[in-house]
Amino acid sequence: MLKQLQQQFPAFRDCLPLAIGIDKQLLAQMPDLNRKAMRAALGIHTGSMRYLRAMEKAKLRYNLDGSPGAEVTDTHRQHAKELLQERFKKEAERKKAERDAAAAEEANRQRQEKLNALAAKFSRN
Known part of the structure; x- marks a missing residue:
């Protein structure tokens, strides 16, 4: 559904802050639209890194056709910034x-090699 929205509407395609x-x-233009699928697609789109970066710097929101709408509030810009920081921190x-984990695995491998070398050195053959 998101691909369809991106193909059909400039605001989605250009990843503009949505009105x-x-x-x-969307429902007015596409009355047959499945509301659940639409909300999921909107959630994916507005939660994307690209969209959040756009929101963080945006001054205006845009309608489906790409025409300017209302201004983006400082609160919304700050929220986008916080979400990005949270994602960067988690990453x-x-x-x-x-x-x-890789360092611990390497340390275990080296310890095992040393143990095997000692065992080979002191074993009675």
């Missing part, structure tokens, strides 16, 4: 955990 109530505009934590 508040864009769901009502950094995930990468650190991966590095730590």
Whole structure:
């Protein structure tokens, strides 16, 4: 559904900050639209890094056709900024955990090699 919205509407295609109530505009233009699927598509779109980056710097919101709408409030810009910071922090934590796990695995491998070398050295053949 998101692909369809991106193909059909400039505001989605260009990842512009969407007007508040864009769901009502969508339903007016596409009355057969499944509301649940539409809300899921909107959630994916507005939660994307690209959209949040656009919101963080935006001054205006846009209607489906790409025409300017209301202004983006400082509160909404700040919210987008906080979501981005949260994501960057989680990503950094995930990468650190991966590095730590890889380092622990390497340390275990080296310890096992040393134990095997000692066992081979002192074993009675």
